[in-house]
Amino acid sequence: MNIEPIRLLRCVRFYQPVLIICLVLLSRHVHATETGGVITPHVRASLVSEQNSVEAGQSFWVALHFDIIEGWHTYWKNPGDSGNPPRIQWKLPPGFVASAIQWPYPERLPVGPLMNYGYSDEAWLLVRMTAPEVIESGQITLSAQAEWLVCQEECIPEKGQLSLSLPVTAKGDKQPSQWYARFQAIHQRLPQPAPWSSHIRVKDNEIDLRLQSDKLNSAQLQDVYFFPARYGIVEHAAKQIRTVTDQGMSLKIRRGELKAQQLSHLRGVLVFSEQLPDGIITRAFEINRSLPAGSAPQGLWLIFSFALLGGLLLNIMPCVFPILSLKALSIVQTAAQAPIRVRRNAYVFTLGVLVSFVIIAAALLMLRAGGEAIGWGFQLQSPIFVLALTWLIFVLGLQFSGVWSFGESWMGTGQDLTTRRPYISAFFTGVLAVIVATPCTAPFMGTALGYAITQPAWVALMIFLCLGLGMALPWLLISLWPGLSKYLPKPGAWMLRVEQALAFPLYATVAWLLWVLAQQVDQQSLLYTLLSLVFIALGLWFWQNTRTASRAWRIPAAMTLLIVIGLMSSLLWKLEPASAVPPTGQQTSEPYDADTLARFRAEGQQVLVNFTAAWCITCLVNEKVVLGTFEIQTELRDRAVVYMKGDWTNKDPDITRVLEQYGRNGVPLYLLFPSDPQREVIVLPNILTKGIVRRSLDQLK
16 A cells, blocks of 8 residues: 655654654664664674574573674673673573583684684674583473673673573473574584694793694694783784694794783684685684793792792781780890790791681682682681771770780780790790781782792692791791890880880771771771771770679679670671772772773873772871872873772772782782783882882883
């Protein structure tokens, strides 16, 4: 039926409001589709299956499929110089198991002087699903929360809730879906085990990857490229030089920003095109090779030396002083005893330090193996841990002030040193010293800890033990050298005054911990915490003044302590995180974000990034006396250097990944990015001075 133009125009005008509403809805950031996927202005994302149904006990392939508009792209598991890989968080029916993402080999995506790895037009991220042996008939639904970054010149983070429903069928009844042929094609893009031997040599700033095979006709290979599985191993934008040899082929690759780290493994995907009579075929093979162990022992001994020296320097860091000053007082008290007692006291203190480091190392390694992005000082990212540590230090301060006592001081300041309690005191002094040392990162520690997390568990534990031995070393030497005792002051009444004076560094530690907690929880939780300190002081004072009274008074005293303990326990479960964590320090800075940093670098900006945390004493000192000063801030402004700050006070997996990229396991980390992305990033030391910062800025020229 023909429609006259005037009637058509009237129809369009009549439905114009409806059309506008539809266009507005389509232009929203994310909205659900009828198939359980999502549509954004740049990507249509959906879950698709290789099969039309599910069988009990069988495995099948599903994929997170991105249909990307022209000119835009998303990323591979190693995004290259910028970007972030897509992530999937599954919500599956009982008994279903999802594999890790199987990544088809990517394409190179040059952006100015940078090189990214990812997918344009479309992306297929494959996951193998395994159904349980018994499934109720009907229909199952696979759900996933997906996050991805889509980029052209600018980058836009997107996310959406996806779902896929499939009927349950009897065995042998499953049928291929409409996507079956595409799945078969994508499987050809998954890296395969290499059918030939490979060898790796590292010399200076170059990796030499050698392939040896009679079946590998290197003369027919085209466009050979190695995609590293991890950022920083190679320089992504650098040309990879292929050389034909009698035994096969050699690929020389320039090392990336992590070249300061010893390379023990090379993982990635080697992609090349091969000219065959039927045409050009592109193949992808997995590379997962260990380097020859010829120089490994020397490298390990160097790292162990760094760990020992870092632990030794930890004794002079400000966060450790309040506790180690108590140890010094204990040494003065025991100096007049038999040498064997002095040595045993030192051994027990060292044992406490070493056991604590082993526990922290084991917890860190287990949590990281479970997928947690954590590092040195991770326990202080927990408000509950900070609160418990605040209580402990406050109770010790009250004891040193004489508000309460429990026989003799468990920190080794009592008078009856002939009993076993001094050894218990020495052990827990070592434990407490390690706990309060975690906010500090001494020189050489960053390199040792960064190396530890990339090594097998036994190597990591040895590095942590070296850290502990370094921390206990001064006290071991003092206790094991009897001749030094004559230079120590004699015990006397002055020690009581010193003991009381040492309570004030402990109170200062409590004040600092409360400030850290204020960065992590809301104001109401902070108020409850302050009130809990009042109740603790009241309970201990009441108990101290009634413990020698009659039985009638001891019962109320015990009840008071129980009430205080109950209130403290209930507070642990009522801590609420702060809605927005304020940045540490007062100086002007840009909040760190990987996309913002990439944009600054693409614009040719010079950038100084300060990775810090409210509980990191070293970080705060550097900001107060160096980075936050008027001189350095003026210097940065005059030199047109953008100052960014990454706050690691609370857990942040993105910042943890950056720390790993630069061989660190904790803050502080200071990175100075030149305007030319081809130049190396300047990594500043952990302890800063104004001169160090100025000399680093001069290198930008």
